[in-house]
Amino acid sequence: MTAPLLTIAIPTFDRNEVLAQTVAALLPQLGPDVSLVIRDNASPRPVAQTLAELVAGADVRIVRNPWNIGGNANILRCLETCETEWLWILGDDDLPDADAVARVLGDVRAAHADLVGVNYRSELYDRRLDLELRGGDDFLARMDSLSNVLFLSASVLRAPALQRHLRLAYAYAYSNMPHVLALLLALGGQGRVRLSTQHIATWCEADAGSSWSVVNASLAFPTVLDLPLPQRQRRLLARKVEADVHPELLGLARQLLALACADGDAAAARWAWRQMRLRRFGGGPLSARRLLAWLLGWLFVAPPLARPVVEAVARAVLGDRSSRNALQDRTQRI
DSSP: OOOOEEEEEEEEOOOOOHHHHHHHHGGGGGGGTEEEEEEEOOOOHHHHTTHHHHTTTTTTTEEEEESOHHHHHHHHHHHOOOOOSEEEOOOOTEEEEETHHHHHHHHHTTTOOEEEEEEETTTBBBBOOOOOOOOEHHHHHSSSSSHHHGGGGGEEHHHHHHTTTHHHHHTTTGGHHHHHHHHHHHOOOOOOOEEEEEEEOOOOOOOOOOOOOHHHHHHGGGGGGGGOOOOOHHHHHHHHHHHEEEEEEEHHHHHHHHHHHHOOOHHHHHHHHHHHHHHHHHHSOOHHHHHHHHHGGGGGGGGGHHHHHHHOOOHHHHHGGGGSSOOOOOOOTO
């Protein structure tokens, strides 16, 4: 019996119902070339119990962490413990296409030895052109969407190439993009990554209360720029982080004001805003966004008074998107 070629790893915490839907969509697609591993990050309801009936008789391994080690660390554990050549880290609430496994296997079987990863089209970026990028410089210069590369479920990665860089990936886990930096480091000067117009998994916006914290993300993303990178790559990465990742300033101010009012802690909100402003704009040239970030900081002098005004402006400016900037802070739950 030949060893599997692909591991599908699902890091999860306290999303047992949506996880069951994702696993149910995968089970008919599994075969001898595929290993399915679920990493339960110490969910209050153990996943092994919740999924017992669904996975009975299936070749599915459920590994439960004795402690919640955090979402980023659990993602890296999926990479660290992968024993196959290829790894697909699938979000627990992202639905795989009915032919996703067959499509991925077809791509990795045909992959040349220098192909480090494939990033597929998703709802976050409607890619219309296939690209093949070589080396870290080319990847950062011509990457069409950092958000799409950040989307875990859209990428299939050559595990051994990225595992060599786990030390720095763990060191920069707080950046919320350790898998992206591991990919960047694995590319080196000659490794290749394919940006594909094909689709393998559907991104679903998380319910309020279960999404990642945009406040935490805005504070964390710039830390990836501390990586020991060539200066050209650092400049290219800084442009991608600024242009493609951070939430808009108005939406971020709205979230922080909501937190300040809910917690009654205006000082903490002022500190978070100041840190975000310094990390994003502290070393850059004077710009309209830098000035706006400084001006918005004055809102946190009196959050209860400022919040109704910002809510009205957000509804006027964001329109239908305003609900997507509602309070969804999961900092304590991930």
